[in-house]
Amino acid sequence: MATTVRMPEVLTGVTEAAIQTWLVEPGQEVAVGTPIAEVETDKAVVEYAAEVAGTVLEVLVDAGDPVAIGDPIAVIGAPGESAAPDEPGPDEAAPAETADASAPAPAPAPARAAPSAPAASNGHDADAPRRFLSPIVRRLVREWDLDLTGVDGSGPGGRVVRRDVDALVAERREAASAPAAPAAAPTAPAAAPAAATPAPAADDASVEEVPLTGMRRAIARRLAESKSTVPHFYVEADCRVDRLLELRRQVNEASPVRVSVNDFVLKAVAGALVDVPDANATWGETVIHRHRSVDVAVAVAIDGGLVTPVLRGVDRMSLSEVHATVADLAERARAGRLKQHELEGGSFSVSNLGMYGVSAFSAIINPPHAGILAVGAARQVPVVEDGELAVGTVMTVTLSADHRVVDGAVGAEWLQAFVRRIENPLSILV
Template sequence: TPPAASGQPSAGQPQAGLPKGIRVSPVAAKIAAAQSVDLRAVKGSGPDGRIVRRDVEAAAKSGSAKLGGAGAPAKAEKPKLKVLRPDGAVSDVALSPMRTIIGKRLLEAKTQIPHFYVTETVDAGALSTLREQANLLDGLKVTVNDLIVRATALALRVHPKLNATYHGTSIRQHDSADICVAVAIPDGLITPIVAKAHTKSVRQIGDEVRALAKKAVDGKLQPAEFQGGSFTISNLGMFGISEFVAIINPPQVAILAVAGIKDEPVVRGGQVVAGKVMRLTISADHRAVDGADAAAFLKTLRELLEAPATLLI
């Protein structure tokens, strides 16, 4: 009687269920089966990306592509929640000068500016795919936020009422999309500016945002790098939240709140299928912007994000 199948490939037996397009030399396949190397996690260095012997041997040595039980890739253990601790004493924490200024400005903005909010849902499937494909290039890192900044800059050029600042007796509509990107720092929040974002590629935007964020955390931003701007983006997507609203950064007349990309059902071709969605909420100053203006801006932004190849032009 033959032994019962264990689900783990035996020595010399090629792995089943490899995605279409993965090419493996016979020798590499044999070594992978013998040493429990997951070929799905190995990058081929042979002709046309073919996985060859040296690739499998390197993966086996590093342990970076080890098969788990039943031939499945080994899964990293999920970090445990660290929410339990001993009781402590009550403490009063003095407000720092930065926190005092932030509190004063936000209180003025929320009480003196007539905020209104409009939310749009974006089908983010194509956006996620484009990001994954772009990051296949060695040395290139593209984030969803980079693509959103690019799309926002283009949309603002079409909807100048949102790319504006309020000055009491006048509203200044800016030609250049100078986009502030909210960055959390140890003592509060700061908004470095990607100047003329509409003229920059996704890669340029990403490099600049990361450089500005590092300078912000290190406390090395120059005043010209965070004072001014015509529009602000606040992105909490990395925390996986579904939706939120942001407070306008005066004298700007609008701010965009970006939530996380969620796996949710979507309707395509009259059929309900698994998809990815992202919610965007704009907070606008009703003294300068009407609801129809905000809705039209979000419509353009959604159309750009749902056809993300347009952001590469």
């Protein structure tokens, strides 16, 4: 019997994801463990492998369409077997999937949809195969009351896919916005036009509409939830980094691995979490989780979004190990090859925009972490040394903390410990 492949919960707490790329196509044989798709979530693109062996009979979801966790995405079975998946969910049997001659025809009917047909040819024939639609297609069909009778889909095997429905919606919009023909013989004086259903705004050549990816949609949802449900407070400090930059120069002269300022920052963050263990914690609704391991997430910009892979045991790493680990995670993040466990855990994040010349900023906490450090660029500014004016190199950092877990005094103590290590960089190495 054919097996339904459903959208996996690749990351804890994710409610929807999208297929970024299909790695297989209908008719292709797969074994258990064969990568079949790259699944895009709010945190990363994760490779998903087949859990059953067989032939890919059909893919049910277009790349880029958001899909709820657990919804069907493909069918795997024996060659020649029917592509009808096992145990169809209630949504798959929704009336919107096929046209019903007994139902009232929508008005106005889409230009590409054929008129109502006799029951023998309307898709409910007892011998006719069911039409499987992706969740986003089903939603659009319901929202726009579309009639799919006679529509030849452009997807595999003639399946109706997102672009087909978008074309029908565009035709429906054109019909709604077209001016109505004048009446042949009005029997009363002309009156003001009746209020009609508002038409969508006219296309503006100066505005480009960029479709939301699954990752961008999920990032928006998660950060909006964080900002609205997590009580943020902010603590800012300036760090003198002249000694750190000199130490980095010496390290890079003596080592084959060239370390960055960000590597020192990550080590200083880990050291401060060791110095102030109350800050190494996360909110647990009924408890506060105090972490024994110092695991720190680092923000990595990728095409179309942001991911935060986690470094484990940063306090026990050398600078060169931190550098190599971050480089590896960043490279695989941009290639969509991160593993699930590399995106979960930790209590703290670091976001560094210094390489873009940003002097200071405040970051939004990445739940369930209790804090994130926003790091600005090192810049030369006037400073006072022993009562005299001089030029020093200063880096501004801003701690965003979850007030449910970290009190103001604890946040200030942690930031003080961080600054102390940055301004005395030899403490980072020992």
